[in-house]
């Protein structure tokens with residue numbers, strides 16, 4: 001780590017860099033600090049994502065989850081810290097080093113393009129060969145059960161259907177990593193539950209490493225292999241929890257309820273004790 005806020009850059013080897021049979025994390029972030037101007041948004045976060053892992057980043061509104069995701073997406077540089085990709089040092093700026101499938105809170109489909117055209121635009125900019133476009137559109141829309149809307153305008157779809165299309169668009173670029181920023185928080189609870197189930201089902205056929213940002217404890221426990229709980233802003237890691245319950249998970253399962261209660265106890269204690277407003281410039285002394 002350099003002292004001027006930027007990181008040492010290095011060759012990025014996207015192939016596995018296993019040493020002595022031990023596969024390194026796909027992504028390995030150490031002591032990452034991210035600032036907006038002179039305000040610290042992420043304050044020394046350590047985070048790993050294993051190959052094929054579904055990781056949930058759980059934190060309260062404004063704590064810095066999206067900011068962290070933006071660094072993973074290569075949209076923003078870390079101020080300081082160490083970042084590794086498959087065991088090899090990577091620069092603070094991941095831009096162009098990973099093919100990212102990004103799913104936003106809102107669908108971000110262009111209303112003047114059909115569903116298929118929206119997906120085509122993403123594939124084109126990701127460099128997917130043209131002769132694969134049609135097959136991929138059919139495959140991923142089919143996988144998300146919205147194949148019949150291939151040639152529809154986004155405005156003809158429900159909110160849940162639009163989010164299905166935006167997930168299909170993210171997968172169609174054959175991403176190295178999928179980043180999802182509260183993709184179901186704009187949906188009603190019934191639709192959100194259906195979408196979580198859909199995503200859980202998708203994991204059976206797709207093992208792209210995924211980082212899923214949420215402030216919903218239920219959602220994190222329903223979906224993730226591992227839940228990383230963040231503090232009030234500026235974000236610090238409070239706790240990590242591996243979730244080994246079989247899928248699809250049941251909210252009413254006593255073990256699910258027990259895990260939920262333990263996370264609630266952890267986060268409420270921290271979040272309630274923090275009287276600083278979200279995004280306050282400095283973290284509380286602990």
Ligand SMILES: Nc1ncnc2c1ncn2[C@@H]1O[C@H](COP(=O)(O)OP(=O)(O)OP(=O)(O)O)[C@@H](O)[C@H]1O
Nearest residue numbers: 036041060061062063064065066067068233278279
């Ligand atoms: N471009 C920016 N310039 C200045 N401050 C910013 C910028 N983007 C975010 N922030 C601030 O950084 C802090 C973290 O924001 P961020 O969007 O990462 O939080 P979040 O946990 O994703 O919030 P939410 O769950 O509400 O989406 C907030 O205080 C926010 O106001």
